[in-house]
Amino acid sequence: MDKKYTIKDIAQMAGVSKGTVDRVLHNRGKVSPAALEKINEVLNVIDYEPNLIARNLKSTKIYRVCVLLPDPAFDPYWLPCVNGIQDAITEFKAYSVIIETHYFNPESTKSFLKVNETIISQSPDAVLLTPLFHKETVEIIKQYDELGIMVNTFNNQVESSSVKSFVGQDLHKSGRVAASLMNLILNKGQIAIIHIDESLKNAVHMQEKEKGFRNYFDEKELSDFSLTTLKLKYSNIETKFTAFLEENPDLSGIFITTSKAYQIASVLSLATTKKIALIGYDLIEKNVNFLNQGKVHFLIHQNQKRQAYLGVSTLVEHFLFRKEFPDTILLPIDIINSENASFYF
Known part of the structure; x- marks a missing residue:
């Protein structure tokens, strides 16, 4: 039950080529109904999970995602976001993706702009940011767009056609x-x-x-x-x-x-x-x-941990599995009082 199946293993068990299995797993290209049925039967038998196969996949492309986050040292509100980002890093560690977090002082627009300069110098494939400073964020997004760097936001929304997806609350x-x-x-x-x-x-x-x-x-x-x-x-x-x-x-x-x-x-x-x-x-x-x-x-x-996790995982899954971006992912608005607060920890 602990065997980690490769694409080659699945292809042999289904009696099809490795290329056919690859097209099914990554939802790209055409596959005959008969081949699809055989592969799905095998996946059901081995209780297929993408991460188990991912350890054996090789990609020539390494994707870099930078997260721009207010420093929790200045505001503890952002600390759960660090944990959410770490959850995403752990989940996708088997893939060809690098996830980095860059911190800025939430009380300083200069700090925000300086950290963005650092990120630009690294030429990432995508940036996930929270638009704490609206005016500066709009200008930064324009720069990223001109450089072909994808931008998504979480926690706060900003009006920009360049932002592919937002995670947060209404x-x-x-x-x-x-x-x-x-x-x-x-x-x-x-x-x-x-x-x-x-x-x-x-x-x-x-x-x-x-x-x-x-x-x-x-x-x-x-x-x-x-x-x-x-x-x-x-x-x-x-x-x-x-x-x-x-x-x-x-x-x-x-x-x-x-x-x-x-x-x-x-x-x-x-x-x-x-x-x-x-x-x-x-x-x-x-x-x-x-x-x-x-x-x-x-x-x-506001479940900021979940916001950060979904913000990162949505970008990674787009790059790895060609998943379409949802325009908006809205989280529930949870009402907490002294009677139910303990359940959220």
């Missing part, structure tokens, strides 16, 4: 989900939509979440609610947000568009005894701690 819809949760918690009141650390004008993902959130309240005509937008930087979160609380004593709900809910929950724990509904994103440890303490009501899980 961010507008996730904003609406957050709004519907807030409406379940509160009957009325002032709600703050808080963006942390990134430039809102250059961060489409935060814009889409806010649009979805506001769209829900507008569509439902919930006039008993008032919505306010607040932008915060890491260096002044405590002082600026504390001042905001003092200026808005009737604040009853907060929606945070990034993975930094813990920073707001921490300030709330010290600044007020009033119960304020708090909804944020992502299952990073600090967020979950506040979720379990009841300081955060809900977290929306």
Whole structure:
């Protein structure tokens, strides 16, 4: 049962040529119905798995895929992506493909552009990136396109005809989900939509979440609610947000568009005894701690590990097996509270 079958083995067992087996396995060229039936019978008997045969396949072409990822040292949100990429590397290690991860500082456009220069110098076949900085990403994609380098994105979407495929969530819809949760918690009141650390004008993902959130309240005509937008930087979160609380004593709900809910929950724990509904994103440890303490009501899980894995595997399977790209792979919008959070670890 542990035998690793080669194309030659399968050809001998089916009584056909190696070329015919190769065409069936890689879905290329014409094969007669009789030959196809014989090969499929053999594949069923040996419980064929592509990876077992792949170790014995030889290719003159080595594909290089570069992943451009924000450095988890600056933001732990991206750490699961590293694991997702590693899963893809492990899965495809038997094939003629090189998968490399390049990290940039998510707080620096200069770092983002410099790492892209490094990637271009390596002339990869494809790049998987998350368009954290929208303006710079659009320009970079143009460069890749001119050089014949394929580009796919994950986590955040960017409007570009050069991008073949996107993996992530419907961010507008996730904003609406957050709004519907807030409406379940509160009957009325002032709600703050808080963006942390990134430039809102250059961060489409935060814009889409806010649009979805506001769209829900507008569509439902919930006039008993008032919505306010607040932008915060890491260096002044405590002082600026504390001042905001003092200026808005009737604040009853907060929606945070990034993975930094813990920073707001921490300030709330010290600044007020009033119960304020708090909804944020992502299952990073600090967020979950506040979720379990009841300081955060809900977290929306974006499953960034799965996003990164699918982003890489989609590219690799296109090169190796000529699989067509899906335009979009949308992941479910998971709602997490203190009762089900443990199941996601």
